[in-house]
Amino acid sequence: MKKVSKKYVIQDKVQNVVSEPIAPLYLTNPAYNFWNSIVSGIATPINKMTSFEKMTLLDKGINKNDLEQFKLKAQLDYDKLAQALAVTRATLISKKKNEAYSDSVSEKILALTDLYSYGYEVFEDVTNFNSWMFVSNKALAGKTPFDIIDNQFGREEVKNIIGRIEYGIYS
Numbered sequence: 409m410k411k412v413s414k415k416y417v418i419q420d421k422v423q424n425v426v427s428e429p430i431a432p433l434y435l436t437n438p439a440y441n442f443w444n445s446i447v448s449g450i451a452t453p454i455n456k457m458t459s460f461e462k463m464t465l466l467d468k469g470i471n472k473n474d475l476e477q478f479k480l481k482a483q484l485d486y487d488k489l490a491q492a493l494a495v496t497r498a499t500l501i502s503k504k505k506n507e508a509y510s511d512s513v514s515e516k517i518l519a520l521t522d523l524y525s526y527g528y529e530v531f532e533d534v535t536n537f538n539s540w541m542f543v544s545n546k547a548l549a550g551k552t553p554f555d556i557i558d559n560q561f562g563r564e565e566v567k568n569i570i571g572r573i574e575y576g577i578y579s
Contacts, residue, residue, distance in 0.1 A: 454521045455523075465518065470513075471509070478524070495516070520563070523570075547569055548569070
């Protein structure tokens with residue numbers, strides 16, 4: 409990893425030279441180790457990407473390797489993924505490793521990984537967030553967050569609940 413040396417000046421004298429990693433946050437925070445994408449030259453977690461960076465990623469296409477990486481991290485099988493993405497299981501399985509999914513399926517995959525990336529950042533624990541997705545929630549009328557993420561509005565509602573958790577608002 410590339411290091412940057414900083415000189416600290418105290419009363420116009422150089423006292424120390426400290427060597428620090430450029431981006432230690434990317435290595436220590438679990439959200440930053442999840443499906444990072446190099447779009448603008450640096451590794452960026454999905455939930456921290458700009459809309460333009462996400463559009464660039466979609467132009468390139470989401471391939472089966474990307475989906476497999478997400479599948480493992482989220483501890484989901486193809487049946488659960490198909491349910492969350494509102495596509496058939498065959499649609500997900502039929503692609504070869506580097507073959508990109510259609511634009512609409514790629515967009516759904518990106519939206520789902522965006523949600524999970526945000527959840528991992530807020531919960532600071534992959535396992536806890538993965539479990540939380542399958543626990544009934546009063547704010548969702550007793551449904552689990554996973555039950556409603558098969559469309560944009562459901563993902564948005566789950567993202568809002570995660571945001572309330574982030575700021576300590578009971579929901």
